Amino acid sequence: MTRRQVARDKWDSLKESRVPVIHIGTATCGTAAGALDVLESVRRTLSENRLEATLVQVGCIGPCYLEPLMDITMPGSPRVSYANVTPQMARSIIERYLIKGDPSLELAVGHFGSNGNGDFDGLPKFFEMPMLKPQVRVVLRNCGFIDPEDIDHYLANDGYVGLAGALEKRPEDVIAEVKEAGLRGRGGAGFPTYRKWEICRSVPGTTKYMICNCSEGDPGAFMNRSLIESDPHCVLEGLLIAAYAIGANHGYVYINADYALAIARLKKAASQMKEYGLLGENILDSAFGFDVTIKEGAGAFVCGEETALIGSIEGKRGMPRSRPPFPAIAGLRGEPTIINNVETLGALPNILRNGAAWYRQFGVQGNYGTKTFSLVGKVRRPGLIEVPLGIKLRQIIFEIGGGSQKRFKAVQTGGPSGGCLSEEYLDIPVEYESMTAAGSIMGSGGMIVMDEETCAVDLALYFLHFTQNESCGKCSPCRVGTHHMVDILEKIVRGQGQMDDLSKLQVLAETVARASLCGLGQTAPNPVLTTLRHFRSEYLQHVKEKYCPAAACKELVEYDIDPVKCNGCHRCVSVCPTAAITGAKSELHKIDIYLCIKCKACYEICRFDPLAADAIVFRSRRSVS
Amino acid sequence: MSDNTYNDIFSAFRGDEGDLIAILLRIQEKFGYISEDAVKHTAQFLRLSENQIYGVASFYSKFRFTEPGTTSIKVCMGTACHVHGGKFLADAVSWKLGVSIGQVTGDRRFDFQRVNCLGCCALAPVVKINDRVHARMMVTGLEEILSRRE
Numbered sequence: 018m019t020r021r022q023v024a025r026d027k028w029d030s031l032k033e034s035r036v037p038v039i040h041i042g043t044a045t046c047g048t049a050a051g052a053l054d055v056l057e058s059v060r061r062t063l064s065e066n067r068l069e070a071t072l073v074q075v076g077c078i079g080p081c082y083l084e085p086l087m088d089i090t091m092p093g094s095p096r097v098s099y100a101n102v103t104p105q106m107a108r109s110i111i112e113r114y115l116i117k118g119d120p121s122l123e124l125a126v127g128h129f130g131s132n133g134n135g136d137f138d139g140l141p142k143f144f145e146m147p148m149l150k151p152q153v154r155v156v157l158r159n160c161g162f163i164d165p166e167d168i169d170h171y172l173a174n175d176g177y178v179g180l181a182g183a184l185e186k187r188p189e190d191v192i193a194e195v196k197e198a199g200l201r202g203r204g205g206a207g208f209p210t211y212r213k214w215e216i217c218r219s220v221p222g223t224t225k226y227m228i229c230n231c232s233e234g235d236p237g238a239f240m241n242r243s244l245i246e247s248d249p250h251c252v253l254e255g256l257l258i259a260a261y262a263i264g265a266n267h268g269y270v271y272i273n274a275d276y277a278l279a280i281a282r283l284k285k286a287a288s289q290m291k292e293y294g295l296l297g298e299n300i301l302d303s304a305f306g307f308d309v310t311i312k313e314g315a316g317a318f319v320c321g322e323e324t325a326l327i328g329s330i331e332g333k334r335g336m337p338r339s340r341p342p343f344p345a346i347a348g349l350r351g352e353p354t355i356i357n358n359v360e361t362l363g364a365l366p367n368i369l370r371n372g373a374a375w376y377r378q379f380g381v382q383g384n385y386g387t388k389t390f391s392l393v394g395k396v397r398r399p400g401l402i403e404v405p406l407g408i409k410l411r412q413i414i415f416e417i418g419g420g421s422q423k424r425f426k427a428v429q430t431g432g433p434s435g436g437c438l439s440e441e442y443l444d445i446p447v448e449y450e451s452m453t454a455a456g457s458i459m460g461s462g463g464m465i466v467m468d469e470e471t472c473a474v475d476l477a478l479y480f481l482h483f484t485q486n487e488s489c490g491k492c493s494p495c496r497v498g499t500h501h502m503v504d505i506l507e508k509i510v511r512g513q514g515q516m517d518d519l520s521k522l523q524v525l526a527e528t529v530a531r532a533s534l535c536g537l538g539q540t541a542p543n544p545v546l547t548t549l550r551h552f553r554s555e556y557l558q559h560v561k562e563k564y565c566p567a568a569a570c571k572e573l574v575e576y577d578i579d580p581v582k583c584n585g586c587h588r589c590v591s592v593c594p595t596a597a598i599t600g601a602k603s604e605l606h607k608i609d610i611y612l613c614i615k616c617k618a619c620y621e622i623c624r625f626d627p628l629a630a631d632a633i634v635f636r637s638r639r640s641v642s
Numbered sequence: 643m644s645d646n647t648y649n650d651i652f653s654a655f656r657g658d659e660g661d662l663i664a665i666l667l668r669i670q671e672k673f674g675y676i677s678e679d680a681v682k683h684t685a686q687f688l689r690l691s692e693n694q695i696y697g698v699a700s701f702y703s704k705f706r707f708t709e710p711g712t713t714s715i716k717v718c719m720g721t722a723c724h725v726h727g728g729k730f731l732a733d734a735v736s737w738k739l740g741v742s743i744g745q746v747t748g749d750r751r752f753d754f755q756r757v758n759c760l761g762c763c764a765l766a767p768v769v770k771i772n773d774r775v776h777a778r779m780m781v782t783g784l785e786e787i788l789s790r791r792e
């Protein structure tokens with residue numbers, strides 16, 4: 018019997034298990050939400066009640082706001098998903114469902130049955146939920162379904178079929194297939210993947226390197242991390258396919274050292290691959306041999322840039338160098354090297370398994386396929402999503418994300434290199450070209466929604482602070498220019514900005530963008546440039562009226578107590594660290610604005626404590642200088 | 643630190659310059675920081691100068707050269723956490739412990755760092771205390787946790 022057959026049997030016996038199967042998502046987001054406590058509670062409940070069940074730890078299925086997610090499949094019934102599960106809930110659901118046969122539907126969010134509502138009246142199908150319905154799962158297809166630490170789960174779900182198909186073709190034909198699929202680099206630039214490969218393939222020489230870039234430096238993006246945690250083999254299979262295409266026998270996964278779980282899963286996956294003959298010599302009985310090294314990065318944003326990343330792998334400072342020569346011709350240790358992003362590689366097994374034509378059914382002309390995003394910020398349903406290219410921003414933010422609680426203001430894409438798009442741009446399609454034309458970029462997949470309580474100037478300052486910190490200091494436009502820009506922006510958010518600061522900022526931003534050596538510096542001004550363009554009035558309000566309409570800039574905000582609402586509950590008095598709030602119990606409280614450090618503790622307690630009356634407000638006042 | 647501890651770490655490597663970052667990461671994992679002693683040993687092992695090692699190590703934000711405090715507090719300053727008020731959490735820690743980002747309290751009990759993203763942006767704002775991530779954190783909640791540990 019082949020390995021695949023064994024894997025399939027194992028998978029089928031899980032699908033048709035005679036005992037209940039319990040899936041718990043224990044990727045980073047699930048764990049942060051408390052999944053390990055839930056897991057512990059499940060284990061205890063099972064053993065105390067002497068219940069037999071199979072526990073499977075899976076990765077992230079996407080709707081992180083529902084974490085911790087626990088799914089139960091009873092023999093003969095579809096899998097039912099329960100969200101925001103606490104250890105107590107887990108216990109009660111298991112006792113009710115496994116012992117008494119009551120699926121506790123009031124606690125469930127969806128089921129994975131095949132047709133209609135399955136056996137569960139009124140319960141929607143998981144993938145019919147508003148957040149999931151518009152999505153297409155190609156790269157993320159296994160996430161949340163398979164045990165990422167079990168290669169058999171991957172094999173049973175057509176894992177390494179793409180690789181096997183590739184190895185039967187000539188490398189040139191693999192490249193042609195990827196060209197035909199129209200795959201473009203998912204790291205953000207959107208450069209056609211096949212073109213880099215072709216260059217590298219055509220360079221003579223026997224030593225070539227294939228690198229997977231998982232530096233994911235955008236602070237607020239976790240797509241790559243989540244994919245590796247949930248389905249490491251799909252990325253490694255992609256790496257092998259790419260390596261075969263370009264003629265490389267050694268590869269690296271360059272990954273942020275903070276991604277401890279992802280690193281552990283990659284290492285485990287690699288050792289299983291060795292055991293299964295998927296690494297080493299004569300992979301799948303072909304002439305192709307390949308080995309992979311997991312290289313940890315030590316946290317430098319600039320290392321996402323190809324030449325800097327290579328420096329870092331060589332054990333040096335991760336400083337970008339000027340190109341040409343491009344890495345495809347002379348990269349790691351001077352040898353031809355291809356660097357592809359995690360998601361690009363994750364798409365490859367699917368393309369090779371199903372064919373280019375299949376892949377092209379997703380997306381639109383010139384922008385084929387899907388893209389993952391980490392949709393976060395002021396949005397009702399944050400999480401990891403995968404959508405066909407060409408989808409409208411509006412659909413992502415409102416249909417998938419459920420819009421924001423307060424009034425929507427803008428969406429930021431592309432992280433520190435990207436920009437903010439205001440409401441009027443929501444109907445542009447998510448395509449490389451149209452995102453750039455609108456003033457932002459596709460980026461690697463960070464998508465941060467801002468509402469009326471997010472200040473555009475403050476966000477621009479936030480990103481600039483980040484890039485200034487991360488500037489490697491090699492060239493002065495970036496090192497000095499971003500510093501000056503931060504100074505100006507800090508003046509503005511403190512209410513000390515002058516009108517000519519805006520023009521200075523504009524000129525500086527344009528200079529830094531033009532004169533910097535590498536991508537980090539060239540794109541660093543983008544958050545400032547796009548907010549100056551789309552939110553100029555907000556800058557003007559900060560400068561002319563010392564007013565922050567979002568009430569987000571601390572220096573421009575004052576705390577106050579609404580005398581009509583205040584019930585004198587004393588909660589705020591007890592949490593105020595500076596004794597700025599006074600007043601006897603049951604009498605109106607007062608804030609001394611000179612003592613107040615605007616720490617927000619009183620506001621929180623007044624809003625969320627059941628005894629309190631939501632009387633504390635903070636706002637920015639207009640004062641024309 | 644005895645030479646043996648370093649040798650244990652070094653034994654997993656061949657001693658190429660390319661191993662430098664991985665070695666420093668293992669050292670930091672073990673001791674919490676990169677001491678002068680560690681740099682000296684690493685320099686010998688890789689046949690590099692100590693300056694070369696500092697040059698590389700100081701480039702990467704992850705490496706630190708001073709001993710950490712007992713309880714580590716990491717406030718996420720990633721974008722998602724920022725728009726959800728992560729700064730208020732950082733200010734609360736500063737106020738409460740009297741230290742700013744990157745510092746250790748005088749009694750060495752608390753270690754206050756910022757991080758760029760903890761990978762659970764959908765649960766923002768988040769704070770990591772030792773190994774535990776606290777999701778959807780509030781100023782009052784954080785102060786309570788810190789008081790309990792004081």
Ligand code: FES
Nearest residue numbers: 718720723760763
């Ligand atoms: S931004 Fe804080 S966890 Fe990602």
